[in-house]
Amino acid sequence: MVYPYKRVTVLAGHYGSGKTNIAVNMAFDLHKYRPRVAIADLDIVNPYFRTGDSREELEKNGIIFIGSEYANTNLDAPALPQELYAITDDRGLSAVMDVGGDDRGALALGRYSPAILEENDYDMLLVVNKFRPLTPDAASAVEIMREIEAAGHLPFTGIINNSNLGRETVPEHVLESAEFAAEVSRLSGLPLRMTAVDRRLFCELSGRVENLFPLDLQHNTDDFMI
């Protein structure tokens, strides 16, 4: 735990910023401190690279997985399961919500945000990666943040710096991104909650970056040689 978790943590941000990898790792982290943990996949936009890729491992470890039966199948149906209401109805549950990318993805959050706001025990964290081509600077990242807030009807409460270049990431990339993350924080008026890094970079960056959160990455096809 790099900061005290609220009952519900919502992860949102630009398409491809790394929300799902962080959500899965956060659910495992949360499970160290809370007995009943659920992870919810709210993505109605992208049928690939889903929280469900880690479903077996999550459930094996006693984490409740709530997501579309159609994710990772041949059916591209933007449907959400009724079990998602457990996140807001069952207050004994601690939850991570993985929202789809951009404002289009955040539309699905609107159904749950009134209850989340009413309870007011949530964090909504903006995941940013300065190496994504449409968010190279803080202004563009904050623009997308405002679009997401407008679509999802839930105000952000903090920022996660997840700046990386995939398998080519070196510690310098993460160090270099600190300035970008600080600028996103300044422009949005929100605190930088953590910097997420691939676990293989964790030791080298430990002590050089505050609130460092190590990620075990979901297996993807880019493991194959070029």
Add this chain to the structure above:
Amino acid sequence: MSDKVLMKGNEAIAEAAIIAGCRHYFGYPITPQTEIAAYMAKRMPKIGGTFLQAESEIAAINMVYGVAAAGKRCMTSSSSPGISLKGEGISYMAGADLPALVVNVQRGGPGLGGIQPSQSDYFQATRGGGHGDYHMIVLAPASVQEMASLTVKGFELADKYRMTSMILADGTMGQMMEPVSLELDVKEPPEKPWATTGTGMARPHNVVNSLFLSPDELERTNFLRYERYAQVEANETMYEEYLMDDADVCIAAFGIAARVSKNAVNAARKEGIKAGLIRPITLWPFPKAAFAKAADRVKAFVSVELSMGQLIEDVMLAVNGKAPVTLCNRVGGMIPSPEQVLDAIRKAAENGGAR
């Protein structure tokens, strides 16, 4: 310190097209290529370009026909069923010798099929796809970086030879994220004196058309077009060879299948089997000479593909009976594992007497 960005394959195609000077995109959403359209919708208005979501794939390809006739770089993108719909328009563009880029991020088929990756539109792409005698230049990227660089190359070759270039990717290439350098080699487009840009009362009208009222003129046009195709075959064939110098077993594979196969080639070498890989980068023109040369010494070929045996036909034609060619495949959205390919290499090595 970094001049690279982290992109999805689909985004890399869209950004590279913009870098190549494309300011006109016409499309219709279909998984797994929708990010191309979504990216264009965000970027084109900011740079004075046109993004238009057409009412159908057929409408989109005919809008491409129009902009190409006016001499501007333009493109459309779709996935397998949508490309079938564009087939008529692509044939018309071939008949009118119009340059454009068409992207096919393939999904499983036939029919509506599924949204997972596939390479089963190989025949459709390499044989033209629509009606009539014609070819497209077909480029097969195997990384997100190549999704970008081959997009630029596609525009360049299309303009140079007045042909349609097709990026033939699969769902994996479209969806996977990798670091990309966007410092791309963009050449100035050639003059297009044939384009319908307005005569200014200073020259005769240009006519862009695929209808020929006289059969002998249509025949002549076809023969001339195929002379141009012969130049493409002579000058523009691209492929990658991996560990082919001493190879006894040669894998033929492109796109994601080539990447899986490289892992298998390395595993085979550790077992003492001299395996290598020829990866066609242009599927048309097909690197016939590379396979023909390899056939002089390679003892067995394995075609690794996400289809029921399409690439294998071109490999067999090029190998011309000098060595056995076997198929190693998965379909329907499944991807062969390195272990499956390694097993196919082992069998090929035994049957071809390579061990």
